[in-house]
Every structure is written in C-alpha cells, then in structure tokens.
Amino acid sequence: MRHVPAGGREPSARRKQARFMATLCRPSVSVPEHVITMEETLELARERHAGHPQLPLALRLIENTGVRTRHIVQPIEETLKHPGFEDRNRLYEREAKARVPAVVQRALDDAELLTTDIDVIIYVSCTGFMMPSLTAWLINEMGFESTTRQIPIAQLGCAAGGAAVNRAHDFCTAYPEANALIVACEFCSLCYQPTDIGVGSLLSNGLFGDGIAAAVVRGRGGTGVRLERNGSYLIPKTEEWIMYDVKATGFHFLLDKRVPATMEPLAPALMDLAGTHGWNASDLDFYVVHAGGPRILDDLSKFLKVDPHAFRFSRATLTEYGNIASAVVLDALRRLFDEGGVQDGARGLLAGFGPGITAEMSLGRWQTADERTAVERTADESRGVRQA
Numbered sequence: 357m358r359h360v361p362a363g364g365r366e367p368s369a370r371r372k373q374a375r376f377m378a379t380l381c382r383p384s385v386s387v388p389e390h391v392i393t394m395e396e397t398l399e400l401a402r403e404r405h406a407g408h409p410q411l412p413l414a415l416r417l418i419e420n421t422g423v424r425t426r427h428i429v430q431p432i433e434e435t436l437k438h439p440g441f442e443d444r445n446r447l448y449e450r451e452a453k454a455r456v457p458a459v460v461q462r463a464l465d466d467a468e469l470l471t472t473d474i475d476v477i478i479y480v481s482c483t484g485f486m487m488p489s490l491t492a493w494l495i496n497e498m499g500f501e502s503t504t505r506q507i508p509i510a511q512l513g514c515a516a517g518g519a520a521v522n523r524a525h526d527f528c529t530a531y532p533e534a535n536a537l538i539v540a541c542e543f544c545s546l547c548y549q550p551t552d553i554g555v556g557s558l559l560s561n562g563l564f565g566d567g568i569a570a571a572v573v574r575g576r577g578g579t580g581v582r583l584e585r586n587g588s589y590l591i592p593k594t595e596e597w598i599m600y601d602v603k604a605t606g607f608h609f610l611l612d613k614r615v616p617a618t619m620e621p622l623a624p625a626l627m628d629l630a631g632t633h634g635w636n637a638s639d640l641d642f643y644v645v646h647a648g649g650p651r652i653l654d655d656l657s658k659f660l661k662v663d664p665h666a667f668r669f670s671r672a673t674l675t676e677y678g679n680i681a682s683a684v685v686l687d688a689l690r691r692l693f694d695e696g697g698v699q700d701g702a703r704g705l706l707a708g709f710g711p712g713i714t715a716e717m718s719l720g721r722w723q724t725a726d727e728r729t730a731v732e733r734t735a736d737e738s739r740g741v742r743q744a
Contacts, residue, residue, distance in 0.1 A: 363560070366706075367741030373591060377502050378528035379578040379723055380521060380706075382693045383571035384462035387427035387677055394415065396432070399560045406434075410555050416560035417555070422671070423648050426518075426678035428545040435545045441606035444546045448484025452541050452568075455651040456490065457498055459570045460539060467535075467572035468725075471498050473570075476505035476527050480516035480682045481541045481599075483607070490541065501588040510662040511711075513598060514646050516540065517685035518708025518716030522586040524573035535576040540569045547607045556611040563649065565678030569686035581689070581704060581720040584632045589625035591618065594713040615713070616651040623659035624717045626707060629717050641702035642722070643667055644688045646709045647674040669695075683707070698722045 378693055429451045438444075444501050452465055464471065477491045477500065486493075489508035494500060505527075512519050517540055524536035547559070573583070576651035597612040623637075630637035638661045647670035652734055657664045671693040673684050680687065685708050691699070702722040709715050 378525050378583045379465070379574045380524075380581040380583055380689070380718075380720065381467040381572045381574055381578045382580060383690040384459045384466060385567065385569045385683065385687045385690050386459045387565070387567045388429045388451075388679070390428045390431050392426050392428060392432050394419070394562070397426075400432070400436075401558060401562070405553060405558065408553060408558075411558075414555050414558035415644055420650065421559075421678075423563060423565075423678045424675050428566050429513075430542050430545065435548055436550065438548075438550055438605065441604065443485055444606055448543055448546055448595060449486055449490075451543060452481075452484065452490055454484075454494060455495075455568055456494070456539060456541055456570075457570055459568045460494065460498065460537065462647050463537070463569070463570035463572055467534060467574055469572060471500045473535050474500055474504060474532065474537045474623055476507060477523070477537045477539065478507045478509065478520045479524050479539045479541070480509045480512070480520045482510060482513045482516065482681060483541075484487045484548055485510065490539070494539070512682070512714065512716075513710035514648055514679065514681045514684065515708040515710025515712065515714045515716050516682035517646065518706060518718065519588075520682070521571075521573070521685070521706060521708075521718050522584070522588070522716050525583040525586050526541075528575040528583075530574055531575070535575055536573040538569075538571045538573065538686070540567075540681075540683040540686055542567055542683050543648050544679070544681055547609055549605065549608050551605075552608055556613065557609065560609055560611055563679050565680050567677055567680035567683040567687065569680075569683040569690070571686050572691070577725055579723065579725045580693075581706065581718075583718055583720045585629065585720045586716075587625075587629045587632075587717045588717070589622065589629075591621050591713040594618075595711070597713055598711040617655070617658055618647055618654055618709065618713050619655035621623040622709065622713070623656060625715055626660065626717055627704065630719060632704065633664045633719050635703060635719065638662055638706065640705055642704035643670075644685060644692060644704065645670050645682045645707045647671060647688070648679055648684075648709060651673065652709065682710075684708075697724075700724055
C-alpha cells in the first residue's frame with residue numbers, strides 16, 4: 357500500500373495526475389434470496405388496505421412502476437411485522453455483516469486488487485445506522501490496512517451511489533494512483549411502516565427492494581469508465597419532496613407527488629455538466645442513471661432527446677430488483693459490463709438522483725486495461741520513468 361500524506365497532495369501529484377486517471381471498474385452486486393412479485397405485492401395491498409378510499413389509485417401507481425420482482429432480506433411475512441426500531445436496526449447490522457464481505461471480495465477480484473491495495477472505503481446506506489460505520493468492521497474483518505481512510509455517507513438516499521463515485525474520483529484525483537472501494541448496502545424493506553397508509557407510502561411499498569453493490573475505482577489500470585469530470589446540482593427549496601420522518605418506530609419515508617417530474621429541472625444540469633466538458637449530453641455512447649421510477653427514465657429520454665433504449669440498463673434494474681436506492685447506479689453499470697461494455701473511448705454519463713432534490717453526476721470514457729497499460733507505459737517511457 358502506498359503512503360498517502362495526512363493532508364494535501366503528494367509532491368508529484370500534478371505530474372502523476374497528467375498520466376493517470378481514475379477508472380471505475382466492474383461492480384459486484386448481490387440481492388437477497390427472498391423474492392416478492394408485483395402480483396403478490398398487489399394482492400397484499402388489496403388484503404391489507406381493502407377499505408382504503410385511494411386503493412385503486414395506489415394499485416394503478418404500483419402497476420405503472422414496471423417493477424416485476426423485488427428481493428428482500430426476510431420472508432414477506434416477517435417483513436410485514438414491526439418488531440420495533442431497535443430490532444430492525446440490529447437486523448440491518450447482522451445482515452450487512454453477513455452479506456457485504458462476499459460482494460466486496462468479488463469487486464476486488466474483478467478489479468484485480470487486494471484489500472491491502474485500497475486507500476479509502478466509501479460506504480453508502482440510508483436504510484440502517486451503525487457507529488462505528490461498517491467501514492471499520494470491514495477493515496478489521498477483511499484485512500484492509502489500518503491506514504485505510506473511511507467515508508461513510510448516510511443521508512443522501514438514492515443519490516448516494518452517484519455521490520460515492522464522485523467522492524472516489526475526487527480522492528483519486530487528489531492522490532493519483534490511490535484506489536477507492538465503494539460499498540452500497542440498502543435494505544429498504546426494513547423501513548416498511550404498517551401504519552403509513554398514504555398513497556405515497558403504498559406506492560413505496562411496491563417500489564423499493566434490497567440490494568448490495570460494491571465497486572473499485574482504480575487510480576491506475578483497470579477496465580471500465582475512466583472518470584473525467586463530476587458535478588452536483590440541487591433543486592432549490594425541494595428538501596421536503598423526499599425525506600425521512602424519524603420517529604420512535606424508525607424511518608418513515610415521505611415521497612411528494614412532485615418527485616416524478618424532477619427530471620425537467622435536473623436534465624439541464626446534466627446538459628450543463630456535459631457542455632462544460634465539451635460534450636453534448638444528447639449524443640453520448642452510454643448512460644447509467646438512477647432509476648427511481650419509470651417516469652424518471654422516460655423524462656430523461658424526452659428532455660435529453662435520447663433514445664429510450666439508452667436507459668435499458670437502469671430500466672432492467674428497476675424491473676428485476678425495484679428501486680434499490682444507492683445501489684441502482686452500480687447495478688446498472690454492472691449490466692453494461694455484462695453486455696460486453698462498449699468500444700474504447702466511448703463517452704458516457706453516470707448519475708444518481710435523490711433527496712435534496714440532488715443530482716450527483718459523472719462523465720467518463722470507456723477504457724480497457726490493455727489500452728490503459730499501453731498508454732501509461734508510453735507516458736512513463738517518454739519521461740524516463742521505470743515501471744514498477
């Protein structure tokens with residue numbers, strides 16, 4: 357593991373930064389074994405809310421999500437119970453410790469790195485709370501160096517997947533050749549509240565699923581998205597559109613009916629970021645975005661003037677897993693890898709959307725490990741630098 361100074365850049369950072377750019381490698385994703393289908397979700401809603409005056413509307417909204425299946429950490433019979441916030445949070449910690457390490461190990465293997473190669477762990481989750489963070493437990497249990505930096509992010513919701521990519525990019529820019537590990541762990545089913553019966557809550561009960569994802573951002577080498585620019589944008593005065601009402605019973609999710617229309621103000625932010633980089637957001641080669649619901653993807657297609665097929669990876673995640681919060685972006689990227697990736701130099705956009713209302717956005721080019729190695733070797737040789 358390289359020594360990274362406690363503050364500031366390494367003395368040769370500018371020279372190294374010119375040669376190396378951070379690459380987001382293949383994500384590893386896992387979903388729990390318990391599955392609930394849309395048909396089962398609709399039937400449960402009919403049974404539990406038979407007299408609800410807005411049940412027909414809620415059922416129609418659930419059907420319109422396009423979510424065919426979701427995976428949850430407990431059987432549905434247990435999920436529908438509420439043993440109390442303390443027991444639920446204890447379950448969150450137990451399940452995270454049982455499930456995250458294998459996902460992390462696969463991400464490291466795919467990036468061809470060891471735990472001792474990682475300089476920072478960025479852990480994102482909005483569905484449970486731990487202190488110390490799971491980052492500390494992972495360092496102890498999986499053999500990461502004691503000097504590994506820890507960045508737990510707990511309050512960005514679905515935008516946190518994009519934020520994690522951006523913070524990893526920032527870290528690797530500040531410390532060239534450093535490696536960052538991103539971990540997203542979301543058990544949305546543990547936030548189910550049986551007393552919340554508003555239409556927004558009923559819709560959420562049919563939209564969100566559980567999932568874990570991990571990915572490595574390599575400071576040097578690797579196949580994936582070579583990160584070039586990132587940005588963030590918050591729509592003013594929209595804090596209450598997506599939020600938690602924290603009570604003794606836990607996290608009560610509040611979803612405003614205006615949320616599905618947020619792509620109209622956010623699409624210009626995506627276009628501005630691309631324009632600043634000299635790109636046209638309507639003419640990129642791949643798009644990996646958070647799929648909060650089908651209208652998000654439909655409106656992005658409309659406002660960016662992009663073929664709906666461009667968002668097929670995000671839509672597949674939504675259809676098969678539901679909205680798995682911060683893990684959506686990484687799963688959609690995993691599907692791009694599964695399809696074989698794209699040609700070297702292909703330009704793409706990654707974006708997460710969540711509370712705030714916030715967009716966390718990244719731009720990058722596809723790069724294979726072989727080509728990166730050749731480019732870096734040429735750069736080193738031109739400077740008379742001996743490869744390690």
